[in-house]
Amino acid sequence: MAAYEETDVLIIGAGPGGAGIALKLAKAGVKVTCLEQGPWVKPTDHPHYHDEWELEKQRGWAYDPNVRQLPEDYPVTGTTTPYMMNNVGGSTVHYAGHWPRYKPVDFRKGTEHGLEGTIDWPISYEDLAPFYDENDEIYGISGRIGDPSYPDRKQAVRDPEVLPGKLGLKYAKASRDLGWHWWPSDNAVITQPRENREADQAMGNELSGSPTGSLSTPANAHWPYAIRHGADLRTNARVETINADGGRATGATYLDRVTGERHEIRAKIVVLAANGIGSPRLLLQSAQKGHPDGLANSNGIVGKYLMHHVFAFCDSWFDEPIEGFKGSFGAPLYSHEFYHTDVSRGFVNGFGMQVARSFGPAYAAMGTHTGYTAPWGEKHREFFDGHFANHLMVFMFGEDLPVESNRVTLDPDVTDSSGLPAAHVDYALHPNDIALAEYGIDKIFEATRAVGATETNDTGVLYPPPGWHLMGTCRMGNTPDDSVLNKWCQTWDVPNLFVVDGSTLTTGAAVNPTSTIGALSQRTGEYILRNIDHITAQRTTPSNADAPTM
Amino acid sequence: MNNALGEKPAPFGAPETTATPGEAGGFFETGRPRLGGLQNPVGFDATQAAVIDAAADTIIPPHPDWPTASEQDLVTFMGRYVTPSGYKNKHFPFATEDEFKAGLDRLGQGFVDGSVADRTAAIAALEKAEDPLFEQLRALVYYGYYSRPVVTLAINRNLPAGRDYHGPPLPYGYLQTTEPWDEELLTQAQENGSYLETDEVVRVDLSQLSWTK
Numbered sequence: 001m002a003a004y005e006e007t008d009v010l011i012i013g014a015g016p017g018g019a020g021i022a023l024k025l026a027k028a029g030v031k032v033t034c035l036e037q038g039p040w041v042k043p044t045d046h047p048h049y050h051d052e053w054e055l056e057k058q059r060g061w062a063y064d065p066n067v068r069q070l071p072e073d074y075p076v077t078g079t080t081t082p083y084m085m086n087n088v089g090g091s092t093v094h095y096a097g098h099w100p101r102y103k104p105v106d107f108r109k110g111t112e113h114g115l116e117g118t119i120d121w122p123i124s125y126e127d128l129a130p131f132y133d134e135n136d137e138i139y140g141i142s143g144r145i146g147d148p149s150y151p152d153r154k155q156a157v158r159d160p161e162v163l164p165g166k167l168g169l170k171y172a173k174a175s176r177d178l179g180w181h182w183w184p185s186d187n188a189v190i191t192q193p194r195e196n197r198e199a200d201q202a203m204g205n206e207l208s209g210s211p212t213g214s215l216s217t218p219a220n221a222h223w224p225y226a227i228r229h230g231a232d233l234r235t236n237a238r239v240e241t242i243n244a245d246g247g248r249a250t251g252a253t254y255l256d257r258v259t260g261e262r263h264e265i266r267a268k269i270v271v272l273a274a275n276g277i278g279s280p281r282l283l284l285q286s287a288q289k290g291h292p293d294g295l296a297n298s299n300g301i302v303g304k305y306l307m308h309h310v311f312a313f314c315d316s317w318f319d320e321p322i323e324g325f326k327g328s329f330g331a332p333l334y335s336h337e338f339y340h341t342d343v344s345r346g347f348v349n350g351f352g353m354q355v356a357r358s359f360g361p362a363y364a365a366m367g368t369h370t371g372y373t374a375p376w377g378e379k380h381r382e383f384f385d386g387h388f389a390n391h392l393m394v395f396m397f398g399e400d401l402p403v404e405s406n407r408v409t410l411d412p413d414v415t416d417s418s419g420l421p422a423a424h425v426d427y428a429l430h431p432n433d434i435a436l437a438e439y440g441i442d443k444i445f446e447a448t449r450a451v452g453a454t455e456t457n458d459t460g461v462l463y464p465p466p467g468w469h470l471m472g473t474c475r476m477g478n479t480p481d482d483s484v485l486n487k488w489c490q491t492w493d494v495p496n497l498f499v500v501d502g503s504t505l506t507t508g509a510a511v512n513p514t515s516t517i518g519a520l521s522q523r524t525g526e527y528i529l530r531n532i533d534h535i536t537a538q539r540t541t542p543s544n545a546d547a548p549t550m
Numbered sequence: 551m552n553n554a555l556g557e558k559p560a561p562f563g564a565p566e567t568t569a570t571p572g573e574a575g576g577f578f579e580t581g582r583p584r585l586g587g588l589q590n591p592v593g594f595d596a597t598q599a600a601v602i603d604a605a606a607d608t609i610i611p612p613h614p615d616w617p618t619a620s621e622q623d624l625v626t627f628m629g630r631y632v633t634p635s636g637y638k639n640k641h642f643p644f645a646t647e648d649e650f651k652a653g654l655d656r657l658g659q660g661f662v663d664g665s666v667a668d669r670t671a672a673i674a675a676l677e678k679a680e681d682p683l684f685e686q687l688r689a690l691v692y693y694g695y696y697s698r699p700v701v702t703l704a705i706n707r708n709l710p711a712g713r714d715y716h717g718p719p720l721p722y723g724y725l726q727t728t729e730p731w732d733e734e735l736l737t738q739a740q741e742n743g744s745y746l747e748t749d750e751v752v753r754v755d756l757s758q759l760s761w762t763k
Contacts, residue, residue, distance in 0.1 A: 047585055052587070052693070054693060060582050069640050104747055105748075111751050113756060126748060149744060150745055163725070164729060166729055180742060181742040200725075202728045203722075203724065204719050321713075326727065337743075343758040348754060361696035365696055366689065376688055381616065
């Protein structure tokens with residue numbers, strides 16, 4: 001009996017990067033196995049039905065695994081607040097579901113300015129556009145077609161947009177009165193029911209997931225169907241090493257976190273999809289014969305050019321009800337008025353203004369998003385009564401430059417519960433990004449004051465930024481000198497090893513990344529499906545020009 | 551459950567006992583904290599319970615239109631979220647039973663018997679000294695008080711902005727009480743916004759960047 005198992009395509013990570021590929025390949029009859037170090041998150045794990053739902057956000061539903069510390073989590077040290085989850089569905093299980101796409105210019109930032117490590121993507125918006133549409137239909141996206149700040153996307157399937165509430169209407173009118181762009185957001189929140197999923201009830205709190213399935217994640221949009229088509233999803237399977245031999249990946253060795261047993265699984269093709277911190281961590285900890293500095297890292301780029309987006313939270317209060325506790329936490333609207341580079345502002349790149357919901361009364365008392373904590377004692381009642389649900393939060397997030405020294409490495413001293421090295425993050429804000437963010441804060445308050453905000457408070461430029469978005473650390477590029485991946489997400493060093501997740505993104509744009517990760521997953525899955533025999537026979541990774549096409 | 555250190559097993563819902571980093575396999579072998587906190591709350595003696603109630607009324611003073619904090623059983627609430635003695639203190643509000651009780655004991659009966667001014671001064675002293683007990687008490691009072699259904703009813707009654715708030719997000723949601731889009735406003739949204747086509751992207755003038763100067 002063999003000491004290992006065999007599959008056709010081995011996927012590491014059950015989040016958006018891996019799930020899209022798994023579903024596509026499984027439906028086509030390809031033998032797919034996915035290793036996920038976490039479990040399924042059950043509906044009863046969510047706090048939404050509990051009186052203490054707000055406190056639970058700080059505990060088992062804390063965004064940061066270093067705070068949450070669930071058995072499936074691993075430590076991330078350094079200058080970082082990594083907002084990731086490790087379970088079926090990945091970090092989407094606690095995301096807001098904001099679903100904007102990149103714009104065409106976002107694929108050409110090397111041409112536009114080329115600052116720091118900025119390069120052009122090896123593909124264009126037009127290359128990816130059909131896969132955005134395909135991916136959106138799988139997830140279930142609400143929104144409105146017709147945003148003039150994007151190319152036409154009439155092929156995209158949409159549920160009706162989420163309700164704006166007083167909050168959304170307020171900022172929409174502010175933007176309108178200033179002559180700014182605004183548009184109802186696309187959200188990974190369904191407003192029409194789907195199989196085994198309830199439609200959004202305007203409940204809020206998607207940042208602790210959705211027990212009803214209204215939040216579109218791979219846990220409800222992909223995996224039930226991939227499994228139905230034969231995909232083998234193994235939970236609590238923590239990969240120790242991606243194995244290679246003769247210049248090709250042979251599979252992976254993983255630990256069953258429940259039994260402690262070690263297993264080897266071999267595959268024709270390996271897809272790494274463990275997020276922008278987890279994927280470089282796994283490649284670096286897979287150093288082995290022929291790959292002394294980590295797998296796919298002969299040029300030393302794995303882990304470099306980490307991007308998070310530059311963030312600031314901006315709170316405004318009004319002398320009238322705003323009712324931010326109502327409505328899907330996916331943004332009701334966004335403004336891309338300042339999205340494009342205008343060097344007269346003193347910086348390159350731009351930012352989005354995303355109107356967010358609030359939470360409940362404890363959130364108001366504890367300081368909302370900007371640490372504006374209610375006073376205790378005799379002033380408490382007046383403060384609380386004047387601030388709760390009179391509050392509107394807009395977050396400014398801008399494109400951060402890919403900087404070589406912003407990177408993921410292995411921590412030499414700290415391990416996870418399996419004894420594997422923790423990830424370590426070095427991240428510093430770039431002066432361009434700080435200038436951009438400070439400009440953005442002013443613009444947000446210009447809008448809220450114009451419609452009657454009586455009080456404002458902001459975080460300033462957050463450092464470290466909230467690490468919702470983990471990008472760039474195994475980026476796609478144009479040559480083996482500037483990137484880890486070719487334009488089909490193949491590692492330059494190992495032709496049958498693909499990376500598809502936030503780490504794949506060449507630049508970060510000024511939008512949430514998940515829709516783009518999903519589109520890349522669809523595109524890569526299609527490429528593997530059409531070229532599986534060719535890829536299996538490759539001894540070296542082809543250049544972008546020489547690679548077989550779709 | 552990991553019991554590598556030979557300590558007693560954690561009660562259901564409590565963080566497991568764990569080794570320090572580098573020992574016995576690292577430091578992430580915890581269990582998921584139970585929703586609602588400990589099934590068997592940490593118990594407080596009569597004086598400690600009175601201190602908690604007095605602190606609650608000092609942090610959120612009684613008001614004729616609002617439920618009184620000390621009548622919301624925040625003693626049990628705090629007991630559910632304090633880390634029991636002997637277990638690793640891993641979850642918010644990061645209050646261990648021994649240190650939390652020691653802090654309550656330091657405040658003691660004198661705090662309970664003191665005037666509002668005395669109790670306010672005592673809490674202010676904790677805040678000024680950056681005593682962890684201050685942040686733990688404030689957080690537990692805020693999270694506890696504002697999670698009580700009777701306080702939710704007071705929010706409905708007293709605050710126009712909170713008229714429809716119903717506590718936990720589910721099962722009800724807010725679909726019936728959230729304003730829809732205004733069609734005229736949506737039509738106006740089409741008037742602003744543009745993008746660059748791929749072949750329109752050109753090099754910008756980098757000499758204007760403020761941060762390079």
